[in-house]
Amino acid sequence: MDDFDNYLVEQQKNPKFKKEYDALEPDYQMISSLIAARAEKKLTQQDLSKITGIAQADLSKIENGNANPTLKTLKKIAEGLGKRLQISFV
Numbered sequence: 001m002d003d004f005d006n007y008l009v010e011q012q013k014n015p016k017f018k019k020e021y022d023a024l025e026p027d028y029q030m031i032s033s034l035i036a037a038r039a040e041k042k043l044t045q046q047d048l049s050k051i052t053g054i055a056q057a058d059l060s061k062i063e064n065g066n067a068n069p070t071l072k073t074l075k076k077i078a079e080g081l082g083k084r085l086q087i088s089f090v
Contacts, residue, residue, distance in 0.1 A: 027065060030074070031062070031065055034062065034063060034077065035063055037078075037083055041082070043081070048077070048081070051080040052076050052077055052079075052080035059077075062077075071087075
């Protein structure tokens, strides 16, 4: 484990921190999935922008966690990546 992983493990012992961290998990999962799918297709944000019609700056904001994309936007991104958007409640 690196220093950050050790720090994170330690911080998660704090109930307030853990609650906030867990609340952000779906956001991070979506971001991670998007970046992985784009990398798998060997596409840049600019490439994906051309395919989807979504501005590259907006794709960057989504990948950086600085935007709250709509389902319509996520569907458009999934289609542009040749994927199907799947959302589930667990």
